[in-house]
Amino acid sequence: MKLACTALVAAALVQAQPPERPKILGLAHVALRVSDIEKSRAFYKDFLGFAEPFHLDNPDGSLSLTFIKINDRQFLELFPSLEPGADRLHHVALETDDAERMRLYLAARGVKVPDRVPKGRIGNLNFNITDPDGHTLEIVQYAPDGWSLRDQGKDLPDTRISDHLLHAGILVGNLDAAMRFYAGILGFREIWRGSSNGQVLSWVNMQVPDGGDYIEFMLYRMLPAPDKRGVEHHICLRVPDAAAARAKLQARPYGASYTRTLEVRTGINRRRQLNLFDPDGTRSELMEPDTVDGKPAPSSPAPPPVPPPPGSP
Secondary structure, eight states, rough: OHHHHHHHHHHHHHHHOOOOOEEEEEEEEEEOSSSSSSHHHIIIIOOOBBBBOOOOTTTTTEEEEEEEEEETEEEEEEEOOOOOTOOOOOEEEEESSSSSHHHHHHHHOOOOOSSSOOOOOOOEEEEEEOOTSOEEEEEEEEESSSSHHHHTOOSSTOSSSSOEEEEEEEEEEOHHHHHIIIIIIIIOOEEEEEEEESOOOHHHHHTTSSOOOOEEEEEEEEEOOOOOOOTTTTTEEEEHHHHHHHHHHHHHHGGOOSSSSEEEEETTTTTEEEEOOOOOOOOEEEOSSTTEEEEEOOOOOOOOOOOOOOOOO
């Protein structure tokens, strides 16, 4: 009897232990709303050089979304659903090695999750959660028979301006709340913070726990209007040489119709970068992986912005 009781107690203790967090390997995709799908296709395919391996239709035959392939594990999703005045960021997706275990892990930490992990229309396991600023995060586990992995090594043309989605930028209004969520629950680690003026913090870079990709917190005091967030809500594509990337873009036929200035600059993080804007104004940042002298850029000690008092204009 004593041994049986001991076994029951031990089993209860095991069940009481919260599940461990499965791996978060990197950014799986960033999904954007666009107003004119053909113009957006031209920008991401003809100008940036990516392929469009597959798409999904609505029941009436209209386009639901299409996929722009960056590499075998990273995509952009374009939703032709941008309404006037709306936010262009649809969601950001993180790749995990075990979606069901992630669902249980998040539920144990008070994050609202679905009752089960469904299989999506392209065959991967996925579900959505919401961060403290209201951004939708999709948790994705690639299935061996899913569309993402079924054609590995295909649809990767030499015209690609980049082969890696390095980070996604999202607006964050409460840094403490975001840190509790991304660092405390998801296990992200801070790798750098910067300030555009040296007085107030502008950015905090948070790296996934099991890979090199990161999310860039774009800190704000006053939230921009939804249709003015295409600079803050952005993607970053890694390039070995920003000047060489500019030369490639200028030589492409699409370059003749691109009216914005193609200027290589050195950012506060001391990395050379080139900003591009799609037809809706969403920013694609082409950035070199290393600083100009190979030395790490120091983090800013500036405080985060203070939100205005409730009711203030």
